[in-house]
Amino acid sequence: xxxxxxxxxxxxxxxxxxxxxxxxxxxxxxxxxxxxxxxxxxxxxxxxxxxxxxxxxxxxxxxxxxxxxxxxxxxxxxxxxxxxxxxxxxxxxxxxxxxxxxxxxxxxxxxxxxxxxxxxxxxxxxxxxxxxxxxxxxxxxxxxxxxxxxxxxxxxxxxxxxxxxxxxxxxxxxxxxxxxxxxxxxxxxxxxxxxxxxxxxxxxxxxxxxxxxxxxxxxxxxxxxxxxxxxxxxxxxxxxxxxxxxxxxxxxxxxxxxxxxxxxxxxxxxxxxxxxxxxxxxxxxxxxxxxxxxxxxxxxxxxxxxxxxxxxxxxx
Amino acid sequence: xxxxxxxxxxxxxxxxxxxxxxxxxxxxxxxxxxxxxxxxxxxxxxxxxxxxxxxxxxxxxxxxxxxxxxxxxxxxxxxxxxxxxxxxxxxxxxxxxxxxxxxxxxxxxxxxxxxxxxxxxxxxxxxxxxxxxxxxxxxxxxxxxxxxxxxxxxxxxxxxxxxxxxxxxxxxxxxxxxxxxxxxxxxxxxxxxxxxxxxxxxxxxxxxxxxxxxxxxxxxxxxxxxxxxxxxxxxxxxxxxxxxxxxxxxxxxxxxxxxxxxxxxxxxxxxxxxxxxxxxxxxxxxxxxxxxxxxxxxxxxxxxxxxxxxxxxxxx
Numbered sequence: 001x002x003x004x005x006x007x008x009x010x011x012x013x014x015x016x017x018x019x020x021x022x023x024x025x026x027x028x029x030x031x032x033x034x035x036x037x038x039x040x041x042x043x044x045x046x047x048x049x050x051x052x053x054x055x056x057x058x059x060x061x062x063x064x065x066x067x068x069x070x071x072x073x074x075x076x077x078x079x080x081x082x083x084x085x086x087x088x089x090x091x092x093x094x095x096x097x098x099x100x101x102x103x104x105x106x107x108x109x110x111x112x113x114x115x116x117x118x119x120x121x122x123x124x125x126x127x128x129x130x131x132x133x134x135x136x137x138x139x140x141x142x143x144x145x146x147x148x149x150x151x152x153x154x155x156x157x158x159x160x161x162x163x164x165x166x167x168x169x170x171x172x173x174x175x176x177x178x179x180x181x182x183x184x185x186x187x188x189x190x191x192x193x194x195x196x197x198x199x200x201x202x203x204x205x206x207x208x209x210x211x212x213x214x215x216x217x218x219x220x221x222x223x224x225x226x227x228x229x230x231x232x233x234x235x236x237x238x239x240x241x242x243x244x245x246x247x248x249x250x251x252x253x254x255x256x257x258x259x260x261x262x263x264x265x266x267x268x269x270x271x272x273x274x275x276x277x278x279x280x281x282x283x284x285x286x287x288x289x290x291x292x293x294x295x296x297x298x299x300x301x302x303x304x305x306x307x308x309x310x311x312x313x314x315x316x
Numbered sequence: 317x318x319x320x321x322x323x324x325x326x327x328x329x330x331x332x333x334x335x336x337x338x339x340x341x342x343x344x345x346x347x348x349x350x351x352x353x354x355x356x357x358x359x360x361x362x363x364x365x366x367x368x369x370x371x372x373x374x375x376x377x378x379x380x381x382x383x384x385x386x387x388x389x390x391x392x393x394x395x396x397x398x399x400x401x402x403x404x405x406x407x408x409x410x411x412x413x414x415x416x417x418x419x420x421x422x423x424x425x426x427x428x429x430x431x432x433x434x435x436x437x438x439x440x441x442x443x444x445x446x447x448x449x450x451x452x453x454x455x456x457x458x459x460x461x462x463x464x465x466x467x468x469x470x471x472x473x474x475x476x477x478x479x480x481x482x483x484x485x486x487x488x489x490x491x492x493x494x495x496x497x498x499x500x501x502x503x504x505x506x507x508x509x510x511x512x513x514x515x516x517x518x519x520x521x522x523x524x525x526x527x528x529x530x531x532x533x534x535x536x537x538x539x540x541x542x543x544x545x546x547x548x549x550x551x552x553x554x555x556x557x558x559x560x561x562x563x564x565x566x567x568x569x570x571x572x573x574x575x576x577x578x579x580x581x582x583x584x585x586x587x588x589x590x591x592x593x594x595x596x597x598x599x600x601x602x603x604x605x606x607x608x609x610x611x612x613x614x615x616x617x618x619x620x621x622x623x624x625x626x627x628x629x630x631x632x
Contacts, residue, residue: 032620033618033620036618036619036620037618037620037621039618040612040615040616040617040618041615041616042615043615044613044614044615128619129619257613260613261606261609261610261613262609264609264612264613264619264622265605265606265608265609267612267619268605268608268609268612268619268622268623268626269596269605269623269626271619271620271622271623272596272623272626272627273592273593273596275623275624275627276589276592276627277589280585280588280589289581289584289585290577290581292581292584293577293578293580293581293584294577296356296580296583296584297360297573297576297577297580298360299356299357299358299359299360300356300357301356302349302352302353302355302356303352303444303445303580303583303584303587304348304349304352304353304587305353306580306584306587307584307585307587307588307591308591310584310585310588311588311591311592
């Protein structure tokens with residue numbers, strides 16, 4: 001199927017076309033460039049929510065509950081479950097099937113697991129492109145769910161309009177939070193499993209630690225803390241409410257545009273650097289670098305001047 | 317002092333000028349470019365010997381003995397002791413003073429320790445430039461001595477005309493050798509401390525392992541194994557003889573030119589990639605990337621097309 005037809009079908013919300021396009025992103029298809037050019041005029045509508053937290057805090061359950069809440073508001077919702085450690089990907093994972101049960105028959109929901117399967121720039125590169133597919137496919141809200149391990153939560157936070165950090169009572173989560181640096185990335189904190197012992201303590205400790213953070217001015221955003229029992233849907237409407245407030249605050253102050261601009265600038269820069277490296281790599285087999293090396297060896301050129309000529313020769 | 321004067325003094329072999337220039341390399345001085353341009357026509361004479369081995373095999377003693385042997389032949393000798401793990405550098409290290417005792421008053425010898433002190437490309441970048449300083453300063457032979465840990469010995473081997481791998485009897489060196497991949501990098505193997513028990517066994521095992529390596533044709537170089545007691549100077553003339561044979565073989569078959577060309581090509585490529593990254597980095601503060609990001613956000617441009625425009629805008 002040609003790219004124009006795929007994009008047209010994705011725009012109508014046909015799940016198979018959306019799936020095909022995201023697979024092309026994951027596989028770094030040679031037609032990706034054509035896909036992105038076709039998608040460009042269709043994007044800019046989706047509100048991107050990042051959702052992260054340690055294993056066991058209830059990310060999948062919370063995502064499912066959030067999807068339900070947004071569906072009740074009539075929004076079309078996309079979910080990208082990003083697993084930086086998984087070598088697998090795609091909609092065939094058991095996890096997806098289980099999670100999709102609530103929304104499997106709902107044409108207003110698209111759920112997809114993603115892994116960095118050999119993509120040059122990894123998920124940091126493929127995720128924004130997959131977001132663009134869901135955006136063009138008419139999603140009003142896209143939830144990017146990722147395990148909070150290592151750097152991945154920071155990376156994903158930089159791709160979202162609003163970032164939700166999920167915690168659960170006990171397990172020294174407060175201290176873990178400080179360690180993981182999640183205190184700097186959350187626009188909204190959710191203490192899930194709030195029916196368990198220690199939920200109040202976790203929320204209080206978290207509030208204390210957030211207040212110790214950088215000083216905030218009168219117009220600054222103060223990340224709220226919401227308690228939920230996602231498995232019963234309790235508190236989830238409050239989460240949506242807080243997210244909508246954050247979105248309104250970002251739109252009013254210009255923060256939303258700044259975040260998105262920074263995000264796109266990162267993406268464009270990453271593509272440019274990769275393209276330049278590839279062009280230099282192409283020269284290795286050829287005569288140009290060899291001839292420059294010969295001139296350096298003969299002393300007629302220094303290595304810096306040779307590098308300049310190499311760059312000029314890229315036709316960049 | 318201006319670069320031209322420094323280079324002129326280094327060419328006369330003045331140690332302080334040589335030291336200043338190598339410090340400029342280590343510190344990634346902004347005048348490095350000017351230095352390299354001034355040095356270019358003066359280089360191409362030095363024969364670069366890489367010397368590597370595990371801690372305790374007698375690298376410093378062997379280097380000192382090799383310097384003495386080359387001095388007896390009337391050659392001017394430079395030594396770069398490269399320590400990838402050390403945050404320090406320069407001629408003030410105790411190790412240098414100890415090692416210089418034999419050659420401290422000899423104007424035909426220049427010894428210098430180097431570390432990668434904040435240099436962007438690390439030692440892989442600074443070492444070739446320091447070699448160029450010593451080459452221009454009139455060294456006929458430069459010995460690059462490095463600890464054989466991790467990847468560093470492979471990196472250093474790629475910078476040398478001939479690579480000497482040093483071993484000592486016992487300590488399961490044979491097995492260690494195979495593990496470290498040094499069987500692929502040596503043009504010459506030296507079993508030092510040959511007066512100790514097990515020297516013959518080590519040499520035999522090594523010979524066996526080398527013969528198991530890739531098949532060699534009639535005209536190929538077969539790395540010889542030389543036994544030394546470097547502390548008494550025994551066998552060191554044989555090492556020099558073997559090195560001179562290797563050099564003659566490389567010159568006759570064109571291998572020397574190929575190795576040097578590959579080395580310089582690597583260096584030029586590394587400088588070019590760094591320069592391109594820096595140029596893109598410079599754009600971050602500016603209006604260009606911001607304006608491209610805005611066009612992507614508005615949907616009038618896709619990120620690949622934006623990256624193309626970014627590259628075109630580099631003036632590369």
